[in-house]
Amino acid sequence: MQLAGPIKMMKTALVDLRATYSLPIGREVVEMNSLIGKPIKLTFIGDISCSNCGNRTSKSFSQGYCFPCARSLARCDMCIMKPETCHYHLGTCREPQWGLSNCFSPHIVYLANSSGPKVGITRASNMPGRWIDQGAISALPILKVNSRIDSGQIESALKPFIADKTNWRKMLKNEVEPTDLLEIKNGLLEKIPELINHLEAKQLDDEMLNINYPVLKYPTKIVSLNFDKTPSISGVLDGIKGQYLLLDSGVLNMRKFSSYHIELTS
Ligand SMILES: [Zn+2]
Structure with missing residues (x-):
């Protein structure tokens, strides 16, 4: 071929x-x-x-864009990497229509075990793809909110207690210990009851997913x-x-x- x-x-x-x-x-x-x-x-x-x-383009920006597009597309803005910094409400979204349909849609806060337990966020429509892209061996959606910024605020509030990044070298070497995400979930939710209330975040049923890789x-x-x-x-x-x-x-x-x-x- x-x-x-x-x-x-x-x-x-x-x-x-x-x-x-x-x-x-x-x-x-x-x-x-x-x-x-x-x-x-x-x-x-x-x-x-x-x-x-x-x-x-002679060089790739933001994983596959030319320089002008990387500067003008909302999907290449820093707020996509740091969702708690969403600036739509300031009227400065690079593409307000795109922002409206992509960032003001149901988002999920999840726990995953990629190189160890971590917290992350994703659009509800992007499961389980998001976890496969990260190489997670297990994942557990924990909260559902109505916007990307809300999910980012929860993720930020949890960062003192759990990692939010994957160590990709460990992930690739499969140096990953199985962990009980359910137990971690219960401990984490106890840390942020006010924020969960304030954002009207919906607690999700315990549906743990295990993923095997070829x-x-x-x-x-x-x-x-x-x-x-x-x-x-x-x-x-x-x-x-x-x-x-x-x-x-x-x-x-x-x-x-x-x-x-x-x-x-x-
Ligand atoms: Zn372009």
Whole structure:
């Protein structure tokens, strides 16, 4: 098989509690799980086209955009990374219509175990994809609110008590201890009763999700591969976790290289 074109971050689905991945490349979508255990080659053919406007860009900003789009799109604004800093109410949203439909929709505060227990937020419509993208082995939605800023305020209030970041090296090496997210949830909710009341956050039923990843062999040492430094990357695909291809030659963050024109050979 040989395909070429701009790639997007891998699409994910959960089938019988197992993550499945497909890679959009040009007009095709490649089922990646079926390539596991086989040698593959990915070559950066030199072009990057902005995933918003399609213009060629010599450098990728905000994981797949040209510089003007990265400066003008609300989805590339800092408030997406730090939802508690949403500034829609100040009238300064870069794209108020986009903000209205994306940030003023139901959001979920969740606990996940990616490299250890962490708190995070996501649009309700983005579950379980958000957790698969992070490489979480388990996840538990805990609260539902009506906007991104509300979820961000809760996440911020919980940060003194629990991590909000994933250690991606530990996640990729599968150095993750199983943890009881239900017990952690109960401890955390006790810390912020006033905020939960104030935001009218809805407590969710305990529906823990466990996620398995299609991995034959986890790396013991992390070698990070990068198309900017090594345009041609090849190796046996040992597995996929988060948005990373685990090759026997190193790990490749496919999300980081969204919009790169890649030739895939297997
Ligand atoms: Zn653009």
